[in-house]
Amino acid sequence: MKENVIFIMICVLFCASCSVKRPLAPTPAIQLTKIEPPVLKKHTEKMNVAAEFKRIFEASRLTFIYPDQIDSFYKNNEYQPVLISRFMADDQLQTFEGYLMNVDAHGIDPQVFTVNRIKKLLDNYIHENARKKERESYRDAMELELVIADAIIKYSNAMQFGIVDPARVYINYSTPTLRPDSMTVIQVLKVKNLKAYLDSIQPKDKQYVALQKALKAEQENPQENDSTYRILKVNLERLRWKNKPLTDKYVQVNIPEFMLSVIDSGKVSLRMKVCVGEQALDKETPQLGSKIYSVQVNPVWNIPQSIAGNEIIAYAKKNRYYFANNDINVYRNGKLVGDPESIDWKSEETGAYSFKQQPGEQNPLGRIKFLFNNESSVYLHDTPVQAPFKQKGRAVSHGCVRVEQPLNLAYALFGKGEKFDQIKKAMANGYPRAKYIGLPLQVPVWISYYTAWADKKGAVHFYKDIYGLDDVLYKQLSFPFSQLY
Numbered sequence: 001m002k003e004n005v006i007f008i009m010i011c012v013l014f015c016a017s018c019s020v021k022r023p024l025a026p027t028p029a030i031q032l033t034k035i036e037p038p039v040l041k042k043h044t045e046k047m048n049v050a051a052e053f054k055r056i057f058e059a060s061r062l063t064f065i066y067p068d069q070i071d072s073f074y075k076n077n078e079y080q081p082v083l084i085s086r087f088m089a090d091d092q093l094q095t096f097e098g099y100l101m102n103v104d105a106h107g108i109d110p111q112v113f114t115v116n117r118i119k120k121l122l123d124n125y126i127h128e129n130a131r132k133k134e135r136e137s138y139r140d141a142m143e144l145e146l147v148i149a150d151a152i153i154k155y156s157n158a159m160q161f162g163i164v165d166p167a168r169v170y171i172n173y174s175t176p177t178l179r180p181d182s183m184t185v186i187q188v189l190k191v192k193n194l195k196a197y198l199d200s201i202q203p204k205d206k207q208y209v210a211l212q213k214a215l216k217a218e219q220e221n222p223q224e225n226d227s228t229y230r231i232l233k234v235n236l237e238r239l240r241w242k243n244k245p246l247t248d249k250y251v252q253v254n255i256p257e258f259m260l261s262v263i264d265s266g267k268v269s270l271r272m273k274v275c276v277g278e279q280a281l282d283k284e285t286p287q288l289g290s291k292i293y294s295v296q297v298n299p300v301w302n303i304p305q306s307i308a309g310n311e312i313i314a315y316a317k318k319n320r321y322y323f324a325n326n327d328i329n330v331y332r333n334g335k336l337v338g339d340p341e342s343i344d345w346k347s348e349e350t351g352a353y354s355f356k357q358q359p360g361e362q363n364p365l366g367r368i369k370f371l372f373n374n375e376s377s378v379y380l381h382d383t384p385v386q387a388p389f390k391q392k393g394r395a396v397s398h399g400c401v402r403v404e405q406p407l408n409l410a411y412a413l414f415g416k417g418e419k420f421d422q423i424k425k426a427m428a429n430g431y432p433r434a435k436y437i438g439l440p441l442q443v444p445v446w447i448s449y450y451t452a453w454a455d456k457k458g459a460v461h462f463y464k465d466i467y468g469l470d471d472v473l474y475k476q477l478s479f480p481f482s483q484l485y
Contacts, residue, residue: 107233210454298432
């Protein structure tokens with residue numbers, strides 16, 4: 001009896017929703033025909049509604065990206081077709097279908113959201129429901145309901161967070177990036193006005209809009225190079241990731257562009273060339289987000305073990321005075337070695353040794369380095385070797401970022417005042433001594449990877465994919481949605 005009452009209530013709700021015709025809600029590009037939603041027949045068969053829902057749900061469970069949250073939502077709503085009841089009367093489901101069909105404007109394949117299945121189920125439910133028995137009608141309603149719920153979640157996540165999790169795609173990625181959580185998913189399913197919500201989550205960043213415009217031009221001219229479309233597609237995805245600093249002031253390094261920008265209140269206050277890591281996995285500059293908290297003027301270089309083992313000791317084998325000539329102190333088990341010239345590096349076990357190069361003209365860090373916490377032990381720094389800045393391709397470092405105008409960067413971070421004056425004086429000192437000077441207010445640093453980027457006039461510029469990361473991301477974007485989260 002209880003199940004009969006529940007089912008009759010569903011029927012009454014659907015009947016009420018069909019009594020008034022309303023104008024069709026506009027969609028981005030698709031014209032839809034106004035169709036009255038069907039009315040479920042009165043219940044004549046005995047059916048356990050909750051059990052039937054669970055059976056239909058379990059049959060599709062593996063295709064959902066948040067099955068537990070979807071299950072919880074419908075449990076709290078007594079396993080009823082909530083979204084169909086809420087959105088069918090105003091044609092909002094057909095409007096949603098239109099948004100999905102036009103998602104290629106974002107560089108996303110509509111089939112990521114199983115749009116063909118949604119279209120088939122929606123058309124079948126509208127046109128065929130009247131001829132079916134109520135048990136079949138209910139099954140159709142719940143199958144459509146669940147597919148719609150999953151697609152709304154996927155679309156919402158894609159627009160606000162991107163399709164893929166970059167931390168799962170890239171090895172050298174340690175940028176704090178927001179991802180959707182359970183609460184986000186539940187809130188999406190509680191939306192009352194679907195079209196208003198879909199409009200509100202469209203990316204509106206100027207960079208994003210500029211790349212969308214370029215993508216549209218590519219789609220309208222299919223004879224153009226297909227690689228341009230691929231580049232725009234992956235960079236639109238990168239722009240959907242929530243990894244950009246939220247402060248007014250931050251430093252951005254775009255690796256493929258070989259450029260550093262200081263952004264202040266939405267405007268570029270400083271631009272300069274940089275050199276980044278070589279095209280080798282152990283030397284690539286990582287994508288990361290952190291905060292510059294200090295500078296070291298006339299820095300000491302703690303030579304990484306990888307460089308010491310591959311390069312420094314090789315030089316010492318050829319020239320016993322290499323360390324003295326380059327102001328490098330040698331330590332064995334943490335203790336300073338007084339006469340490194342006496343060490344036979346050809347036979348000595350080198351694992352116990354560490355090396356520190358003192359400040360001066362020989363030091364590859366130049367006169368200043370900018371410090372920020374990161375797991376890759378990289379930083380921004382000066383360099384005594386200026387020739388690479390004249391090259392177009394500047395992937396020449398061991399992973400750190402060499403900056404062309406270090407004093408200007410220090411001024412952009414510190415501004416006028418006593419601390420900047422100390423930095424300027426210490427960098428000019430002919431007898432350099434290492435000195436740390438802390439920033440009064442930490443400044444975020446964002447080392448990013450964009451192979452397409454728009455200038456302030458909206459013109460899109462393309463850069464060489466030096467680490468092959470475009471191809472990696474493009475392949476991931478082609479996977480089924482359930483494998484991307």
